[in-house]
Amino acid sequence: MILLGKLKKGEKGRILHISSIDHLVRRRLLDLGITEGSEVCLKCVMPFGGPIMVESCGQCIGIRRKEAIQIEVERL
Template sequence: MFGSLKAGDKGKIIDISHVGHLVQRRLLDLGITEGSEVCVKCVMPFGGPIMIESCGQCVGIRRKEAVQIEVERI
């Protein structure tokens, strides 16, 4: 789970299907989908969004969506 990752941790996305359709589409547009390697860059306080990096591209997503993405730590 993304939720358990901290800033600086790296992981590989294994399941993104539980995330809302629109968010899934947008992440796909940015090249982030199952099999992508991501690195958590920072986590905003009070349940705010998190910033992830994939292939040199930084993207901000909300925490509630992030926890629905299943990742495996690498």
């Protein structure tokens, strides 16, 4: 288990738990198709503590780093 915010660029992972993040952010991720069991690939990490870009189901999504470090993933 590792945190989504700790993956390196190009690494893939499977979402294990998103229950620890804020319910509004969780709802938004669920609406975008990021659920527990989804596979994601880290595409880009913005500098100076900015957001990260992940790809899931063919779409890229920006997630704040403070939320990304609360999402548990399993490396693939």
